[in-house]
Amino acid sequence: MQRLAPSLRQDNVSLDLISLIKTILAATKEISFRVSQAHLSGLMGSTLDENIQGEVQKKLDVVANQLLKDVLLESGFVKAISSEEEDNSVAGDEDGKFLVSFDPLDGSSNIDINSLIGTIFSIHEALPGVEAGDPAQFKQAGTKQVCAGYVLYGPSTMLVMTTGNGTHMYVLDRTHGGYLLVERNLQIPEETQEFAINMSNQRFWQAPMQNYINDLLAGKEGPREKNFNMRWIAAMVGDVHRVLNRGGIFTYPKDTKDPSKAGKLRLMYEANPMSFLVEQAGGLSVTSTGRIMEIEPTDVHQRVEVILGSKNEVEKCLSYYS
Numbered sequence: 001m002q003r004l005a006p007s008l009r010q011d012n013v014s015l016d017l018i019s020l021i022k023t024i025l026a027a028t029k030e031i032s033f034r035v036s037q038a039h040l041s042g043l044m045g046s047t048l049d050e051n052i053q054g055e056v057q058k059k060l061d062v063v064a065n066q067l068l069k070d071v072l073l074e075s076g077f078v079k080a081i082s083s084e085e086e087d088n089s090v091a092g093d094e095d096g097k098f099l100v101s102f103d104p105l106d107g108s109s110n111i112d113i114n115s116l117i118g119t120i121f122s123i124h125e126a127l128p129g130v131e132a133g134d135p136a137q138f139k140q141a142g143t144k145q146v147c148a149g150y151v152l153y154g155p156s157t158m159l160v161m162t163t164g165n166g167t168h169m170y171v172l173d174r175t176h177g178g179y180l181l182v183e184r185n186l187q188i189p190e191e192t193q194e195f196a197i198n199m200s201n202q203r204f205w206q207a208p209m210q211n212y213i214n215d216l217l218a219g220k221e222g223p224r225e226k227n228f229n230m231r232w233i234a235a236m237v238g239d240v241h242r243v244l245n246r247g248g249i250f251t252y253p254k255d256t257k258d259p260s261k262a263g264k265l266r267l268m269y270e271a272n273p274m275s276f277l278v279e280q281a282g283g284l285s286v287t288s289t290g291r292i293m294e295i296e297p298t299d300v301h302q303r304v305e306v307i308l309g310s311k312n313e314v315e316k317c318l319s320y321y322s
């Protein structure tokens with residue numbers, strides 16, 4: 001099986017970007033270890049703090065954020081970072097080439113039940129002429145990402161990543177400590193009979209999503225004339241990993257639960273990187289009004305509606321909005 005660096009060289013990735021990716025992955029190996037130690041590391045449960053989004057911070061959220069932040073800011077490759085767990089973007093090297101946005105531990109409510117969690121990351125090139133400390137650095141659309149990926153801390157630790165030449169999957173081999181390529185060019189099946197949505201929010205959705213999901217639930221006897229199955233891991237990394245591997249539609253739609261929010265998921269370190277991975281695997285990733293990666297960001301913690309997965313099913317869902 002191919003090691004990480006040769007697999008990236010095959011895709012003509014620059015040496016600087018390969019070094020940055022290896023830096024991120026060094027932190028994920030440490031996070032993977034801490035996660036696997038669970039109660040033995042004294043890192044279960046919550047801190048007494050909330051992050052800027054008003055979510056309770058888990059101890060592991062804080063540790064994972066610090067590990068990534070430290071290695072990235074020390075690397076020399078990074079002009080600035082933004083993280084779910086940081087109030088604002090953080091300046092790195094003024095002449096660093098890259099910007100990294102990350103969700104250090106996605107799905108952190110799963111930590112305490114030993115269920116799927118992961119790290120999501122997105123890399124852009126730094127903007128010349130904009131200072132490292134200026135959050136305007138991050139006002140770049142998802143189409144400008146040069147790399148996106150996630151590391152899933154499951155029964156095995158897996159990396160799924162794209163640099164714009166397909167979406168590839170790796171497994172952390174603990175015998176030598178590196179990520180090994182296990183599948184090149186994942187392809188999401190265009191058709192599916194599986195959907196993922198938090199059904200408990202049904203009464204808050206807009207009419208088109210209500211109608212779409214009602215038709216899926218009607219099964220063989222309904223207008224879709226086939227039965228659908230539902231899955232919800234409550235960690236975007238877990239749900240997207242399933243969609244990338246066997247197809248499906250995943251959505252966190254706009255709802256009226258909190259009218260001040262455009263959605264639940266965050267554009268810069270959740271929706272954009274996952275959109276890049278899904279599109280590179282032949283799927284679609286949209287809001288009800290357009291392609292997610294074309295959104296011009298206004299804020300590092302901006303929220304967005306997400307509908308992604310198998311091409312034909314995402315198109316079907318969108319047809320309810322038109």
Ligand code: F6P
Pocket residue numbers: 106107108198234235236237239264265
């Ligand atoms: O990071 C936000 C997140 O935890 C996602 O990983 C996940 O898809 C979603 O929220 C779960 O939402 P809910 O708590 O509504 O099930």
Ligand code: MN
Pocket residue numbers: 103105106107236270
């Ligand atoms: Mn998250």
